[in-house]
Amino acid sequence: MDFSHSSRSEAIRSQVFQFMEHYVLPYNAQWHREVAAGRYPLELVNDIKALARWDGLWNLFLPGLRDDEPGTPLSTLDYAPVAETMGRVHWAAEVFNCSAPDTGNMELLHRFATPAQYRDWLAPLLDGEIRSCFAMSEPDVASSDATGIRTSIRRDGGDYVINGRKWFITGALHPNCRLAVVLGVSDEAPDSDPHHRHSMVLVPMDAPGLEIVRDLPVMHYHAPEGHCELVFRNVRVPAANLLGDEGRGFAMAQARLGPGRIHHCMRSIGQCELALELMRERALERRSFGRYLSEQANIGDWIAWSRMEIDQARLLVLHAAWLIDQGRDSEARTAVSAIKVVVAQLQTRVVDRAMQVFGAMGLTPDTPLSYLWTWGRAMRFLDGPDEVHLRSVARSELRRARETRGATARYFTLPGGGAET
Template sequence: MDFEYSEKVDRLRAQLSDFMRFHVEPVNIDWHRETAAGRYPLALIERLKSRAFSEDLWNLFLPGLGDDDPGQRLSNLEYAPLAEIMGRIHWASEVFNCNAPDTGNMELLQLAATPEQRRRWLEPLLIGEIRSCFAMSEPDAASSDARNIRTTITRDGDDYVINGRKWFITGAAHPNCKLAIVMGLTGEHLDPSSTERHSMLLVPMDTSGLSVVRDIPIMHHHSPEGHCELLFRNVRVSVANLLGEEGKGFRLAQDRLGPGRVHHCMRTIGQCEVALELMCERALERKTFGKYLADYANIQDWIAESRLEIDQARLLVMKAAHRMDREGNAAARVDVSAIKLVAARLQTRIVDRAMQVFGAMGLTPDTPLAYLWTWGRAMRFLDGPDEVHLRVVARAELARARGQAGRNACQFVPPAPLLG
């Protein structure tokens, strides 16, 4: 595997870094001030989106574009270092139309939408005209196993009728969120272990019977686009709103998550780089007991371990992206579980060290550290809890061991008997 950046990626990295430095970072304080005052969406975001579009820093995440669609047509491996740069400021991805959950939704629509669905929903998403959400998780089911989902989708003539409750639906509070991709149960008669029981529907957010019950703060960390609870009470949409085939929703959900986890993990690595930079700056300027913090061996250890862990995680994510590009999303399933585990744990660990170096200030809004720590902790649930991903990795390792049973016997040579 060769992870040297191509000339194109090097050029985009430099261009994106300059854009972040000269256009995004200077308005970061304004973004926080405006959203804290309850003003969202922001005019500054729209101005930045227009500039990014004009500079062709747009839809960087999406490899499969049509001839007339805006974007760079990058592979997962090419996009990964760009996601890291965007991730340094948590809200910046929207500027480049690379924000979740729209990224995954655009991938789904590219994969399974009809021509009419593409015209109505995909094309506006590709130009950043609208936002969307993905309604899968439920309060009454362990959604780490999507087969548990209980929201019902019932056929009634030329319509489907949806009843159920969803929560932690990112983006649903955004005023420009016009579409919910809803996953629900269409095959109640099938065996509960079947992966053919669920389907996806495209539901306009203004459909009668669909209501946003509340926006749920995560560990007192509030995102202006929302992590919402949605209620579906006899929500009726046309059968033409079915995404893909009936009973194929579980498979579509699996296809959606692979690239998105690469995006999440590389953004996390960008945030860990920020935390390490802040830790080093604080250690070099702060004195205790007559010495700079940087002179203490334990602080030096934290800094060195953080650098090693970030670089290790980055290489693991690049390996997963490389496999997805070469062999497909399904072949990289174990790799994707591995990076999801490593990245979420990395963020809480490194940000925790940085908070400790900052002392009490690390707990306040005077630095981004407390915010980044809460998001890292949330990532240990988002896109599947740690335990599910550990299980995926362990099962793959055990399957490999079963396939090699007995091959390692030569490694266990009994010692020669003592003579005499």
């Protein structure tokens, strides 16, 4: 069994690493200064984006990218170490046009857009000229059951009219955000199949009746691109803005979330690696009670457990990526649910250890640790809470048990004490 990355993947990972060393990390402090001043560092990011595109480090996440579209497509498996490298700096993915929620929206549009939708929305997204958001979550609906989404998408002549409220809509405050992909109910019959009642529409962010009510902080952290609450009041868009078919919105949303979940996990592995590196170095430098922290047995245990757990999680992520590339969709869905739980909990666990080694500094913006912990905690909700993914894995296991029921009987001892032959 070969555990090495392909030569192509390794070459691009190395190229991305060097690019970040030369063009991202030197400007990391400036990015944070501009954000702290209440500005999105648009000029800085756009300058680095131009360099990344020139180097061919563009749209790396999209395996189905055509020759006439900009970028360098990688398989899901090949993209994993590249995304891990990007994840070490949380704003870096944007400079490669590989940041959420655009990646998921581009995948949706790549599969379902009409020629006009391609021209108006997908082409500028692929070029990095605009950003987008995905309006799915609602404040009055449990995120564990997306069939309960209530936003109304009602046909009115040649238009659709949208009414509803969405929240935690990532990217809505980005200065280049021009498009919201909105999931809502288009079939309001109470006895309809709950999985075929929803549709998706493309809504320009400047559409009359669409209001950004507020930016929602995550654990008191305000992301510069926003996690926003949106209200749609009689927002009217042409019927041509329907994405895909009516009633297919729920299935399309699930298809979109799969790659998004694995991309989050890939970047999270990179953030866990960074936290471990910070913890190791701090343990070698910091003294307490006359000894370096690295000489304390419990600190050594934290470092060792972190190393082992990160490697375990990485193997699970790579296996899920391989299943996706092999077209083994049913197995891949379960594998992605598994890594979504494992990696989110891993991130808070590893980062928490690193924060403890840093002491009070780990709580401040002087290190990236407090942000990384916050994001890891948020990952236990976004793209589905842990409980839903655990339920998915359990269902898969129980389904296998039903298919092979009785096969374990030979492993039981008989009442008389002998073994069954």
